[in-house]
Amino acid sequence: MVGWGVVERRGGGLLHVAHGVLRLDASASLELRLVELFARLSETLVRHAPVAVAVEGVFTFKNARSALVLGHARGVALLVAARAGVPVFEYAPAMVKRAVGTGGAAAKEAVARAVTAFLGLEGAPRADATDALAVAVCHLHREGSPFQRKQGRRAPDLSERLRPAVIRPANGVRSGA
Amino acid sequence: MVGWGVVERRGGGLLHVAHGVLRLDASASLELRLVELFARLSETLVRHAPVAVAVEGVFTFKNARSALVLGHARGVALLVAARAGVPVFEYAPAMVKRAVGTGGAAAKEAVARAVTAFLGLEGAPRADATDALAVAVCHLHREGSPFQRKQGRRAPDLSERLRPAVIRPANGVRSGA
Numbered sequence: 369m370v371g372w373g374v375v376e377r378r379g380g381g382l383l384h385v386a387h388g389v390l391r392l393d394a395s396a397s398l399e400l401r402l403v404e405l406f407a408r409l410s411e412t413l414v415r416h417a418p419v420a421v422a423v424e425g426v427f428t429f430k431n432a433r434s435a436l437v438l439g440h441a442r443g444v445a446l447l448v449a450a451r452a453g454v455p456v457f458e459y460a461p462a463m464v465k466r467a468v469g470t471g472g473a474a475a476k477e478a479v480a481r482a483v484t485a486f487l488g489l490e491g492a493p494r495a496d497a498t499d500a501l502a503v504a505v506c507h508l509h510r511e512g513s514p515f516q517r518k519q520g521r522r523a524p525d526l527s528e529r530l531r532p533a534v535i536r537p538a539n540g541v542r543s544g545a
Numbered sequence: 546m547v548g549w550g551v552v553e554r555r556g557g558g559l560l561h562v563a564h565g566v567l568r569l570d571a572s573a574s575l576e577l578r579l580v581e582l583f584a585r586l587s588e589t590l591v592r593h594a595p596v597a598v599a600v601e602g603v604f605t606f607k608n609a610r611s612a613l614v615l616g617h618a619r620g621v622a623l624l625v626a627a628r629a630g631v632p633v634f635e636y637a638p639a640m641v642k643r644a645v646g647t648g649g650a651a652a653k654e655a656v657a658r659a660v661t662a663f664l665g666l667e668g669a670p671r672a673d674a675t676d677a678l679a680v681a682v683c684h685l686h687r688e689g690s691p692f693q694r695k696q697g698r699r700a701p702d703l704s705e706r707l708r709p710a711v712i713r714p715a716n717g718v719r720s721g722a
Binding site for chain 1: 574575576577579580583603606608609610612613614615616617618619620621623624626627628633
């Protein structure tokens with residue numbers, strides 16, 4: 369289950385563009401799931417043409433085995449963004465949580481509620497998607513104008529969960545436009 | 546540093562075809578290194594057109610952080626094989642070591658010497674490459690005739706090191722031929 373979200377800066381605020389959850393075929397082998405992830409993330413990236421991708425950093429681990437398995441999927445996600453020439457940013461979980469107005473140690477449900485309210489979403493998106501949207505909001509809060517890489521740590525080396533956040537820039541300017 | 550090796554069954558024996566070590570640009574960001582890995586492994590796969598790819602399984606971890614970082618690269622390696630339609634197999638480290646005639650707990654150097662002697666290699670290839678060749682030898686020892694998937698565990702979920710072993714089949718038959 370891989371959540372993603374697209375947020376755009378519009379005027380003085382942030383506009384929700386799209387979000388989703390990729391459900392991979394659990395009965396398929398790991399390598400075939402990676403192929404599916406690669407294809408579907410690539411398709412999402414092409415459709416939304418973000419100028420930046422942000423992911424959450426990882427500083428706590430359940431265990432080494434789950435860290436390894438997560439790494440497989442995260443490697444593919446970073447590959448998809450980098451192959452498309454889209455810069456990748458990483459933010460610490462506490463920073464992401466604060467960006468949507470919760471405490472840095474807020475529970476997943478609190479973050480989901482905060483993101484839903486902040487972006488005026490209808491219904492109750494899955495937490496995997498609201499997590500991704502929160503990372504996108506965090507990036508847009510922290511990036512200066514013009515785009516300042518140093519505010520996000522480039523070259524992410526670690527991540528707790530795979531939550532690529534696809535981000536659209538101010539005024540709908542697209543990568544390469 | 547990613548080692549790879551190609552071994553082919555020829556007559557009653559195994560023939561060393563090629564091996565190498567991919568040195569990635571250590572000064573590049575993680576995501577750009579993954580792009581480089583993707584491109585170079587893809588190129589290697591196209592050049593040697595193996596009918597199977599085998600990797601070593603992982604059952605011990607130095608720590609969760611290194612497991613996560615390894616996972617990024619391993620995910621990309623598995624993706625490259627699976628996108629090319631090449632089946633992927635995984636073997637336990639002890640099984641790989643025994644396949645080249647050392648004990649299941651042999652040190653890396655002993656495995657390197659055993660592989661070098663077994664395949665009649667000249668010089669002293671880097672251990673990353675001999676590790677990969679050992680996995681290829683293990684696969685060819687264990688696969689029946691015809692190709693029996695059940696002897697290798699499909700859908701690898703874990704790996705200690707990234708050591709894709711590119712394998713060529715008996716009599717030079719190639720995938721799709």
